Amino acid sequence: MSSEQAVRGAIQTHSKRVWRFGLALSGTPDIADDLLQATCLRALERHHQVTSHARLDSWLMTICRSIWLNELRARSVRKAQALSVTPEAELVAAGPDAETNIFAAQVFTQVMHLPEAQRETVMLVFVEGYSYREAAALLEVPIGTIMSRLSNARQKLRTVMQPDAASAQRSGK
Numbered sequence: 694m695s696s697e698q699a700v701r702g703a704i705q706t707h708s709k710r711v712w713r714f715g716l717a718l719s720g721t722p723d724i725a726d727d728l729l730q731a732t733c734l735r736a737l738e739r740h741h742q743v744t745s746h747a748r749l750d751s752w753l754m755t756i757c758r759s760i761w762l763n764e765l766r767a768r769s770v771r772k773a774q775a776l777s778v779t780p781e782a783e784l785v786a787a788g789p790d791a792e793t794n795i796f797a798a799q800v801f802t803q804v805m806h807l808p809e810a811q812r813e814t815v816m817l818v819f820v821e822g823y824s825y826r827e828a829a830a831l832l833e834v835p836i837g838t839i840m841s842r843l844s845n846a847r848q849k850l851r852t853v854m855q856p857d858a859a860s861a862q863r864s865g866k
Contacts, residue, residue: 702749711732714817731757751831811842812846
């Protein structure tokens, strides 16, 4: 299989995952669409750089993040942007367990309100299933930073999703 064929196959297989990651980075579905398109284009243009067909999903995620960071630098935007609500149909799988889907949508909405660094880390580890080590490599940070971001994100989500438990924990009960 040629590198171009491998890249095309990876794009076809992983485009939804790249889009979700783009959404986690940008906070808006429209920009996630643009990031996915730019990622696919750059991957196809640089297919000759592929040395191994293993973990092309990581390569696509790295490209997506690089494009996003370049876009931020170009706009000189370093502060968090307002996040739009993503249609529920794009977040959770349709199925008979409506209660689980509603809860998943609520959790995802709260994840989208996390700071960007925590949001991208949560998406890579908990949604996309990357290991801490793989996420650290993708985000170019130490593995301890990944663990710290996830711990802080869990704490924030726990506070928002279970306000009674969080207030009891603060009061020492």
